[in-house]
Amino acid sequence: MHYSSKSKLLSGSAIVAGAFLFSAAAMAQDVTVAFSASELGATAYNPVAASKLNTATSLIFDRLVEQDADQSFHPHLATSWEETPDGMAWTFSLLDGVTFHDDTPFNAAAVQFWIASYEGTENEYLVEAIGSVDVIDDLTVRFNMDRPEPNLLYNLASAFMGIPSPTAYAALGDDFGVTAAVGTGPYRLESFEIGLQTVLTRNDDHTWGSDLSENTGPGHIETFTFREIPDQSTAFLELRTGGIELLLGVPTDFLQILQAEQNIEIIQMPGTGISYMPINVTAAPFDDIRVRQATGMAIDQDGIVAAVYNGVGAPARNFLISSLPEANVDPDLNVTYNPTRAGELLDEAGWMMGGDGVRVRDGERLSVDLFTENSTEFTRLTQVVQAQLGEIGMEATITVFDSSTIRDEYRRNAHQLAVRGYDWNNSDILDWFFSGNRLGYPNVSMWEDAEGQRLNDIAMTESATAAERIANFTTYHEYVLSQHLFVPIYQPTQNIAFNSDAITVPDPVRGSRFRGQSFLDIQVAE
């Protein structure tokens, strides 16, 4: 400990000194990227154990399969796969000649070790259906399932199933992803200053890009520096002034300005998440379902899209993004703006409008706590929500928390309402946020219900085919909506901006997010 800090002190000073000398460093081969606000604060590049990952993870680690925007799955480290008709076994053929950054080979044994390493972590649910892993030969592996899992390929394509080197993982333990991160990806982790920046350098041995990239060999760019810029407007200014070349996640305010700039180009991709307001059902007055329903009707989603987001994106009416089939629920269950009805419901529940615009019942004011995290976008949205709640006679007091500790705050169960968002394009997000096994966080609504849990478990574990899964999740989704556990607000689009004088990006962008496969195709502009 002593020595490592001393050497860190020296190297820190050296970095600062070096920065002086090499300020105009070879920028041609060094691209600086800024994370989007929702990706800040990752503590480790450890796909197995981490609860939060950022885009750089997809450059360090490869996955068995990749998913394209049209929901299809493409081979990557797995060249082909076969599922038995009863869904109880999957066999994967692995790509030959792949090595980790520490020169150890990628093979079936590595996959076996990797699946086992999820035990005891937060992400264990990803492999929960897998009973055991058999090594058939060096390049063939079989998953023996405890139950059919139609969602297996989706999980395998997620960033949380990047494959680490077994040797390094075992050796580094808790330090894996912090002091070093070893995968098979096109870029190696050079340095990681937590909360500040991550520097990746090209892996020249990488010749196994998936077919989602035009370039399947080593990346064109030599170094990617990922900066964590907490203030969104600072990030925007950095892009405009040339401080960074690529900005993942542009606030809608700035889209118009950036579009007008000659050297800035915008990429818009379909959204993969929603902003919403969970309601704590255990905290009065929200233990009354009528109050919850009224709260939902107070929010003018279309107005918010028009005014707060300049018409970019779409209103959210339920818990899932519109592109998912499970989002097609009974239209009556969708949450829409209806302040008159909201007023009627509150009157029914005994909350009568007071003289100063706040409702009262038995001498008690309708005064609630509204939590949110300290990103510019959420604090703004929360203030608009506060004003809209005021319209129906609900007085909301805002408290802003740091984004890295707000999850702990939810676990303390001191909240009534909160404004937050999630980023996930699969219906199992319903399980993540509403399962009774996850009270506090992620289950911010603090909802525990026997019937809900039953539907949840059926959808998660008893769906034999993809079609069954969709049906089961739609049913669960509809039940969740009927309980008014949250208020859906907004479906953002993914907006990425880059300096077209400095770099070129693939067109069209493949995959559902701008990550690993797209970075391989980034080139310096001529």
Added chain:
Amino acid sequence: MKTSSMTARTLDAFARMSIGRAFASGIGMVAGGFLVLLVLVAIFAPWIAPFDYAAQNLMNANAPPGWPHLLGTDEFGRDVLSRVIFGARTSLSVSATAIAISMAAGMTLGAAAGYFGGFFERAVMTVVDLTWSFPDILIALIFVAIIGPGLTSTTFAIAIAYLAQFTRLTRAQIVRLKRETFIEATINLGAKPSHILLRHLMPNAIAPVIVVGMLAIGDGIVLEATLGFFGLGAQPPTPSWGAMMSSGTAQLFLSPWVIIFPGVAVAVTVIAVNLFGDELIRALDIRDRLRGS
């Protein structure tokens, strides 16, 4: 009894004359006048402000200064001028309350330390010196971190940050005055310590403390703005100059007036406080009594 009321009346007249002198000078008139105006604006804010400071009008967000929004609108379409006016209320009341608390506590502590001396004095002054050289923003940050954000904690944070100043000043005054012959005489006559403190020492020590208090209000306004900038002060939608500038950072490029106007308000107020304070020091002729604080 007759003597003390005569002293009181003489002091009274003297103070009135000197404060009047402070207003007489050119700078004093402008600065002092501005401050009086500011206090009036803060008091009569609901009647002066053209719009409701919390009224959102999202379709008219980020409008540049013009008509009817003389200073433009912020990202929620709220009128900047109205928010600056109500912000004056927040900033002034928080700062004044904080400094009042700080003064009261600091004077008590400092007077006791100065009068009783000995170990008690050494102990108090050690702790006080500790906080005195520590940056006020850090003291305030720590305090707010303990209690949580909001106007109450901001007030107490500011009070604690400046406590040292008043303690030191009062103690210095008391120590100086203790040596005066008329005090010795009073002690010899058998007066109780509380009597001596209240009737004789404090009235003489007050003048410099009040002036420093005024200057501290200026510092307090800056500190409140800084805390608001960090998001630790008044919670939305209550306007505070600092919080306005904080949310304004997001609009630095789109609508810089949201940052410029509250900032100008803070700067002009603090400059006026400092200028008037200087004039007051000159008029009351207590510059030497402020040395060593």
Added chain:
Amino acid sequence: MILRYTAQRLLMLIPVSFSTSVVIFMIVYLLPGDPIDNLLRVGSSPEDRAELVAQYGLDRSLVVQYFVWIGNMFQGEFGQAIVLRRPVADLIAQNLPYSLTLGGLAFLFSSTVGMALGTLSAMVRNPVLDRFVRGFILLGSTVPGFWLALLLILFFSVNLGWFPVSGARGWESLVLPVLTIGFGGVALVARVTRVALLDVQREDFVTLLHAKGLSSGAILFRHLMPHALLPVVTILALRIGWILGGAVTVEFVFGRPGLGSLLIRALGQRDYPVVQACLLMLALAVMLGTLIGDVAQAAMDPRIREKKS
């Protein structure tokens, strides 16, 4: 003698450092909730709790706990950051060089530009210049630091594009932050220099030097300026807390790494081991600065200088 005074002040540092460390130590206990919870992640396993309790002696009396804590500090064992899950010592080692660079440069900038301005104001008897300098000094000490920073960014980074908006890459990213902190420092130093030079100018030996035929420039630089150095160092050392406070704000606004931004982030995240370690470092810096300032001030005071031991 100065040495004796220094020794005296060093001795006084002991009770001061002790009380400071006690206060910092007590922060965790003043907070609402169980102090052990304040040092752990929410939802930590009982094993983690037991480990922490053992390491810090949290089941023993407060006094024992304090000595365990301070003992750990002396050995460089600052504990584990809750949120970032890293040894606090690593985080400090990572951030300290940035703060030191910023502080050092701000100090240099304040002294040089401040002394230049103060000298100009003292030597050149121009009432307009005088007014300008006095006005500048007033502005420097009253304008809120973060506002100045925002204005500088708006003007020099966004409109003119001369300097980067944020970050810590290269010397260009240091210019605006140093300017922001230095602005107030310059005002301070200018005022002190001006007073010192005006005082010295009246001395007899200056007339003597003039009579001897020395040029004004030579007189200024070789004989007068050195008289201003000590007061400048003194005032900057005494007001080190002010520079530190400025650095904290500036690091936040410009998004630079450093002890200040680490502290603010840790406060927001309720990461108390980090908060305690940062506060200790800052308190140390403040005490050191005050000590240097006090000694320098005493050195200037003829009463102490001329005392025979």
